[in-house]
Amino acid sequence: VQLVESGGQLVQTGDSLILSCAAPEERLSDYALGWFRQAPAKEREFVASIGRSGATDTNYTDSAKDRFFISRDNAKRAVYLQMNNLKPEDTALYYCAADFTTAAIMTGRPEYWGQGTQVTVSS
Helix, strand or coil: CCCEEECCCEEECCCCEEEEEECCCCCHHHCEEEEEEECCCCCCEEEEEEECCEEEEEEECCCCCCCEEEEEECCCCEEEEEECCCCHHHCEEEEEEEECCHHHHHCCCCCEECCCEEEEEEC
């Protein structure tokens, strides 16, 4: 499964940003999807996941709750991460991931990864 992220950029504290992840060659409806991030000198961490059923099956890390929102569009073969009220601590390389199970994503062991898109939040 090839996953291609886009949308990362330099923004200011308090700004909003939408990350996109496309899988042009895949039927994404078969997969649970998620977003991870890795800040400099830190381990990669789970951010959000969405199950195959969509909006009724989402999970977030505590730091993302009420600020970040994950969604998917199976017809467009894409998953999105809406990020609001961005903070400098959100600065990281953001990765898209896919697996047949949500559990694999939430435990950091998805089968498929994208290459990442950089988000930098200036103070």
